[in-house]
Amino acid sequence: LRKNVEDFTGPRERSDLGFVTFDITADILKEKCIFDWNVKQLFLYLSAEYSTKNNALNQVVLWDKIILRGDNPRLFLKDMKSKYFFFDDGNGLKGNRNVTLTLSWNVVPNAGILPLVTGSGHVSVPFPDTYETTKSY
Amino acid sequence: TAVAGGGVRGGAAGRAAAMDLFGDLRRMNKRQLYYQVLNFAMIVSSALMIWKGLIVITGSESPIVVVLSGSMEPAFHRGDLLFLTNFHDDPIRAGEIVVFKVEGRDIPIVHRVIKIHEKENGDIKFLTKGDNNEVDDRGLYKEGQNWLEKKDVVGRARGFLPYVGMVTIIMNDYPKFKYALLAVMGAYVLLKRES
Numbered sequence: 001l002r003k004n005v006e007d008f009t010g011p012r013e014r015s016d017l018g019f020v021t022f023d024i025t026a027d028i029l030k031e032k033c034i035f036d037w038n039v040k041q042l043f044l045y046l047s048a049e050y051s052t053k054n055n056a057l058n059q060v061v062l063w064d065k066i067i068l069r070g071d072n073p074r075l076f077l078k079d080m081k082s083k084y085f086f087f088d089d090g091n092g093l094k095g096n097r098n099v100t101l102t103l104s105w106n107v108v109p110n111a112g113i114l115p116l117v118t119g120s121g122h123v124s125v126p127f128p129d130t131y132e133t134t135k136s137y
Numbered sequence: 138t139a140v141a142g143g144g145v146r147g148g149a150a151g152r153a154a155a156m157d158l159f160g161d162l163r164r165m166n167k168r169q170l171y172y173q174v175l176n177f178a179m180i181v182s183s184a185l186m187i188w189k190g191l192i193v194i195t196g197s198e199s200p201i202v203v204v205l206s207g208s209m210e211p212a213f214h215r216g217d218l219l220f221l222t223n224f225h226d227d228p229i230r231a232g233e234i235v236v237f238k239v240e241g242r243d244i245p246i247v248h249r250v251i252k253i254h255e256k257e258n259g260d261i262k263f264l265t266k267g268d269n270n271e272v273d274d275r276g277l278y279k280e281g282q283n284w285l286e287k288k289d290v291v292g293r294a295r296g297f298l299p300y301v302g303m304v305t306i307i308m309n310d311y312p313k314f315k316y317a318l319l320a321v322m323g324a325y326v327l328l329k330r331e332s
Contacts, residue, residue, distance in 0.1 A: 041211060043249075043268065047231045056257040059231035066268065068211065084273075089254040089262075104232050106249075108212040113296045116232055 016093035018086035020062060020125065022046070024077045024103065042067040043106040046082075048125070050099040052092025060086055062101070097126040177326045197223035197292035202236055202245055203302030208267030209234075209247055216303035219247060221292025229253060229263055229287065234294040237265065240279050245291050248274055254284075262286055 024046070045064035051057060062082035086093075093099070102122040107115050191200045204217045213219070221236055229235065231253055236245045248265040251273060255261040262284035266273040275283060308315040 043212065043232075045232050049231075054256075055254040057253070057255040059253045061231050061251040064268075066211065084251060087252075106212075106232060106234070109297070111298050114234065114294055116230075 016088040016091050018048075018088065018093045018099075018127065020048070020082050020086060020101075022063075022077075022080055022082075022101065024080065038109045038112060039069055039107055040110050041069060041108045043108060044103065045105070046101060046103050048086065048099050048101050050092070050096055052088060052090060052096065054090040054092055058088065058092070060084070060088075062086055093127050095127060097124075099125045099127060101125055173326070173328075177323070180326060195220075195222045195292065196225065197221045199236075199245065199291050202247070202291070203305045204247055205244070205306070206267075208269050209249075210269045212268060213247065213297065214299070216300055216306055218298045218302040219294045220296040220298075222295050223290065223292040227293065228255075229261055229290070229293075235265065236291045236294065237285055237289045238291055239277060240282070240289070246274070246277065247294065260286075 043064065043066055045061050047059050047061045049057070049059045062084060063080060064083065100122050101124075102118055104116065104118045107117065192198060194200075200221050202219050202221060204213045204215055204219060207215055219236065229250060231250055233250050234247065235250055236247045238245050246265075246267075248267045248270075250263050251266045252264040253261055254263070263286075264273055264275070264284060278285070308318070
């Protein structure tokens, strides 16, 4: 699983808003045959995790996708924009060097336990120290 | 027993079995009736004890819930059964499926956590959204409420069974069905005889 990202923050009165573009290359079948007879779908999501002065732990889901059993298990996504607004609770994104993006998934069985699995790779995304006012998203 | 045997044979034999049943009823004296009632009460108490036990073990006030809407499709459909736990030390993390109640409303909602902001002391506020909904749940929260807190959580979904909860939905939508079911169950327990 590989991700390449480019990012910047925009000024908002009360909270920082982060903009992230990313690529995802994923080959799901490689992960020990995850689609066994009892798996109905996978709920894939990309989340950003970071700490700020205000809050010790923040996690924001930027993007998600549902993969049903039988769908193409290989993902080649380029230049994806985040599906959801990446608001911080405060101004903790500006200059934050330690924002980590991780890909995780929720296995939904036909019947039984619902495990949440975190992908093994993660990518660190440092946010620049200044607000970006010129870029459009 | 005579009653069970009669059910198997058919037609005329069935009618004879029904006569047997009424005969039995008339012959049952008070002591036997009290015994049957006690049996019934024991069954009801045991069921309640099992339910309370589940509440204690899982830490959730409602450890088994039925999905009522299609907002989490295609993962969960109306009528599916969810098993919840609500351990105090379990942290709430993005991506988890939680069941929560909005203050002032009775109906629990099953959605996914998409944002969390947690302070060092453990205070957490989070936002949820149904997989099948376009927007997050802010519209469902109380007027002026933008985030959920730990106290709003009924439990975290740990396991699920499809379709089984449909019985509860049918009983809610068609109360006559519920009464009929209870009447049949009551009659069976009261009239069943240990041979």
